[in-house]
Amino acid sequence: MTGFAADAGWSAWPAPAKLNLFLRITGRRDDGYHDLQTVFRLLEWGDTVYLRARNDGIIRRVGPGADGVTEADDLLIRAAKYLQSSAKCAQGAHIGIEKCIPMGGGFGGGSSDAATVLVALNQLWQLHLGVDRLAELGLALGADVPVFVRGHNAWAEGVGEQLTVMSLPPAWYVLVNPGVHAATASLFQSPDLTRDARPATIAGFLSGNVLDNAFEPVLRRCEPAIEAMFAALSSIGTPRLTGSGSACFVEFATREAAEAALAALPSSLHAWLVRGADRSPLLDAVGQFR
Structure with a gap:
């Protein structure tokens, strides 16, 4: 995409959409959240997140984000800052995005974008955090983030974070x-x-x-x-x-x-x-x- 060239230090990372092949709510918890059951199916289509590491600790969005989302409310920025503070990392990043997943459709675009930021910056910043820790951080950002961090189709329970990997037929x-x-x-x-x-x-x-x-x-x-x-x-x-x-x-x-x-x-x-x-x-x- 124009403006995020590799020779300018940018790297491109996929943020796939998902489908819920079914979704049931089986109860309401004491904390106000709901227990649910669903199957997450990942798709070969989604957003692309662009990242460029910087050494001064500044995290900044480059270009437009999702429609109507300010930088302060952007889940991409929140994910990067949460990872930075949790890992006590002194590095920063420029973050851009090419949006394909529509907001409010139920495709998990915001959650997938956040997961991609966590996983990709873990690599770029050489934090060496394991997938379980990244999924734990993701859950604090949103219930659907862990499945995108782990990257496998899954049966899900709890608020969506209790995942059992599933092999699904081609579709x-x-x-x-x-x-x-x-x-x-x-x-x-x-x-x-x-x-x-x-x-x-x-x-x-x-x-x-x-x-x-x-x-x-x-x-x-x-x-x-x-x-x-x-x-x-x-x-x-x-x-x-x-x-x-x-x-x-x-x-x-x-x-x-x-x-x-x-x-x-x-x-x-x-x-x-x-x-x-x-x-x-x-x-x-x-x-x-x-």
Whole structure:
């Protein structure tokens, strides 16, 4: 990307998006958070984070961040400063980003960006922190950050941080973003949200019987654009919501089937095709850096 050239000292790091292949809320905790179950599927599509280390301890964003996000509130900057203070590191960094993941869609863009900053600066600053420590730091930034730090598809419980690595079959996804920004905090407060769902099992998920998302009925009821999106996608398969966002997906076993389905959708939909990843491309980037 223009402005982040390698010969100017910049390095590029992938920040992949994710899907929640299902999501259940099984209880509410004493601390106000919710216990949930989900399966995280990483995607071969996402943002790109650009980093350039500096020696004076200053951490600064270069170029625009996500739409409407000030530098003070930017999760990229927060992640870098939290890593710096936790590791008592005297180094700093310039940080830039090429955004592809829409905000509020449920694709985990902010969490993935933060995870990439933690993992990549751990390499650039030569901190030698292990993945468990980086995941612990990530959890303080957001419940979805640890899965991106670890970089594997996973069954998740707790607030999303209790991860069991899963091997998922190859899949292609038709993704649709209705352009509605779903506010997670507000959704969790909705009186219509089911908070005591029957716990699922990994075997139940693998059998194909667990596809529900606790936020789907809430969002379909309050957002006409999301209801219209579900109606359109029902013509090509079984649409599912991802996370607590507004975006939706339909899964296919082959690229050919997914391409045919995408071609059958109205051109008015903001739809595109993405392949599911076996593991995060961030892991490969770290391996190449070493």
